[in-house]
Structure formats: structure tokens, C-alpha cells
Amino acid sequence: MTIFEEVYNVFLSKITDRDLISLTENLRNDVMEGFLGSAIAQFSLCEKDLEDTNDILKQFNATLDRLEKEILSRYMVIEWSNGFIQSEEFLKQKLGSRDYSLHSPANHLDKLTELRSINTKEAKELIREYYYRNP
Numbered sequence: 001m002t003i004f005e006e007v008y009n010v011f012l013s014k015i016t017d018r019d020l021i022s023l024t025e026n027l028r029n030d031v032m033e034g035f036l037g038s039a040i041a042q043f044s045l046c047e048k049d050l051e052d053t054n055d056i057l058k059q060f061n062a063t064l065d066r067l068e069k070e071i072l073s074r075y076m077v078i079e080w081s082n083g084f085i086q087s088e089e090f091l092k093q094k095l096g097s098r099d100y101s102l103h104s105p106a107n108h109l110d111k112l113t114e115l116r117s118i119n120t121k122e123a124k125e126l127i128r129e130y131y132y133r134n135p
Helices: 004-012 018-022 025-042 066-085 098-133
Strands: none
Touching: 004 025, 004 066, 018 025, 025 066, 066 098
């Protein structure tokens, strides 16, 4: 059995988010469980049944190896970054300087989108490695 927290710890090691860390443990785990649910849906090639979980004990009913945890955490990072890209607050972002008011939000969005693309590419490379490691 692998508890969700093992995957959460791998995820948290990949990000810096003071807002997420400042939440109560229960609320933070609820947020990360949402990210994990999306990650599970995206990791459809997993040899183990990731949908088979114990929601009371917050664990998978299978033992996940390091690569499986890594893949799930990468997809969690992608879901986490989607929150910034699709944020209403970001879309309404305004800066004090007239010179930056048009360019900076667009550049910021481009960089966030680029980062998400890099994370997606890395996750797909890990999936390939996972798929071909045991022919």
C-alpha cells in the first residue's frame, strides 16, 4: 500500500507555493488530492489500478514504485500550474507602470504556459520510460 502523502511529498519537493504551504494540513491535503485525482486520470498506462484506493486511509491499494510516484507528482505539478494560467486574478492583473501594463501580463502568461509545456513533455518522457522498462 502507498499512502497519498508519499506522492504529495514528491509533488511538494518540486514546487514553491507559500499559499499552499500556509493552508491547514487538512485543507492542503484536500487541494493536493484534487491534483492527484487529475494526475491519476492522466496516468492511464499505469500497470497498477490507481483508481483502487482507500479514501478513508488516503492510500492506494497497491504499492507504487518511485517512477510511478514521480509520474503522478509531475502530473500534479501540471495541474497546480494550470491554476495559475487559468486564474481570474491573473487575467485581471494590472501593474502600476503604463509601459508594463500590456506586455508584462502577456509575458508572464507565456512563461507559465511554456513551463507547463516543459512539465508535460517531461511527464510524457517518464511515461515512455515507464512503458518500455518492462517489455
